[in-house]
Amino acid sequence: MNLLRTLHNFEVPQSFQSGQTCCWCGLEIDKAHIVECSLCHQTFHDYCKSSVFSPCYCGPLFPMETPYYHNLIPTNEKGLCSVCRKMSGPLMKCTKCTLYFHEKCTLCSPPLCRQASLPVDFYTHYLVSTSRGRCSVCGKVIQPNQQSVGYHCIYCEDQFHSTCVSATLPISVLRCPRDKLGLSKYLVHPSDIRQDVVIQRESQTPLIFVVNENSGGSRAKRVSSLFEKYFSTSQFVLIQNIDFAANRFGNYINGSSISDKIDNNLVVIVCGGDGSIEASIDHFGPYQKYLILPYGTGNDLSRSLGFTPDEILDTIEENGLSALREVLKLPTEFVDRWVLQVSNYKFGKNEEFRDFRRFTNYLSVGMDGAVAQKFSESRSYGPSGPFLNKCRYALSSTALLDNYCLDIDTKVLLELDGEDVELPPMDCLVFMSSVTCYGGQRLLKSSEEAQKMDDGIIEIFYIKGSLEMGSVSVGMAKPTLLARAKDIVLTIKPNFVLPFQSDGEPFLLQNAVIHLYTESQILFFSERKKMTSD
Incomplete structure (x- = not known):
């Protein structure tokens, strides 16, 4: 969830249709207890509206062309369901936004996943669930309950109550310094995307994860679940959709040359075998940096560059972001x-x-x-x-x-x-x-x-x-x-x-x-x- 969000604007609707259900609890609504958001037109019980934490994506801050849905996987972690606010029962966790849901609660109206673009000219926080800390807005200790839940920013680690998060906060609070993870230059922030095209910034070197899900007996899929919460959804591309990703990052690809500052171009992380490497170079061009996560069969180019496939994959999968940072510090060499x-x-x-x-x-x-x-x-x-x-x-x-x-x-x-x-x-x-x-x-x-x-x-x-x-x-x-x-x-x-x-x-x-x-x-x-x- 991005901190910059719009809350629902509840009103009593002028007309009523029987059979409508509450987007919070999923039960049918009678005429005496119905309220409707004037922006997104979702309907709720009037006694449920105080419990609604999901942001409204239809306000002026969020002209979304397409919704972004969760990528849910079963988890043994303990967490608070983002729909019913209860911890009991087995949970599903979204690999992109880290929100928790009961499987039955996903049939209601869960909050949408992280948005890919924002029409603002500064970098905002990106929030994921947390259960401890002190809110950066009100200064009070975060104690999750059915009225409020805690979030922390994955980039700067500031903490927030869900009830303190709104688009009316001052810019000084909304703005995120993004420097604690040491990944700021590799990120594509939602404000960097306009009409599904990434704007080129001189100080940015965006990472792109090209994933061949068939490589390594589908083991390459793990890369997405490891890093999706840290990077934009636009930075992950399946090998079969690589054409669309190349168009999205066209500002970094078109007009590049070896004489340009290659440090300001893309870093393409290829999660697959030698064939996936060739497909990536074909689409992103010769003037980017390439990192191989060798999920293929032979992995000869990776071996030729001094990597031991099992060793680097185990390190990345066990240590995640810290291991990726270390690999990105390695020197580079040219290959014909x-x-x-x-x-x-x-x-x-x-x-x-x-x-x-x-x-x-x-x-x-x-x-x-x-x-x-x-x-x-x-x-x-x-x-x-x-x-x-x-x-x-x-x-x-x-x-x-x-x-x-x-x-x-x-x-x-x-x-x-x-x-x-x-x-x-x-x-x-x-x-x-x-x-x-x-x-x-x-x-x-x-x-x-x-x-x-x-x-x-x-x-x-x-x-x-x-x-x-x-x-x-x-x-x-x-x-x-x-x-x-x-x-x-x-x-x-x-x-x-x-x-x-x-x-x-x-x-x-x-x-x-x-x-x-x-x-x-x-x-x-x-x-x-x-x-x-x-």
């Missing part, structure tokens, strides 16, 4: 992003190259692409955790029996930095930009020159057969390093359909010429950079 362009040829004529997709980890063609294709199909039946996904990946190796993914050396032509390369016998060709592959495996031998992720050069490996493929994927063998290059042209010979995968996303190509080169560099928070600097 490669563009894959495709030109199809038919009847002896080549089309112009067009952008097909981009990747930051690796691209492979042959056996690995076929296995990824089969794994993607099996995973679509339902989300699973990393361990089960790895088991599914192993079972997908039956795709190696298909001839279309074998003998890659006879089906493609390779040109590196303008020179043709003769290919040895192979069943898989891997173009690798990240340090690890296949869920944490380093492909370079210890005697070979160390790999870099920001030099515009990609390492090219080949795998001879299915036995070597299996050994490489579990770290028992190393593939052969074919070459290093900055500009790659791969031509698929006529009449062949080849399986590819880039960062875990499979696809098929035929009758095509593929051009690979570095397009940009992306800034990621890095544990590896911290270890290097130490």
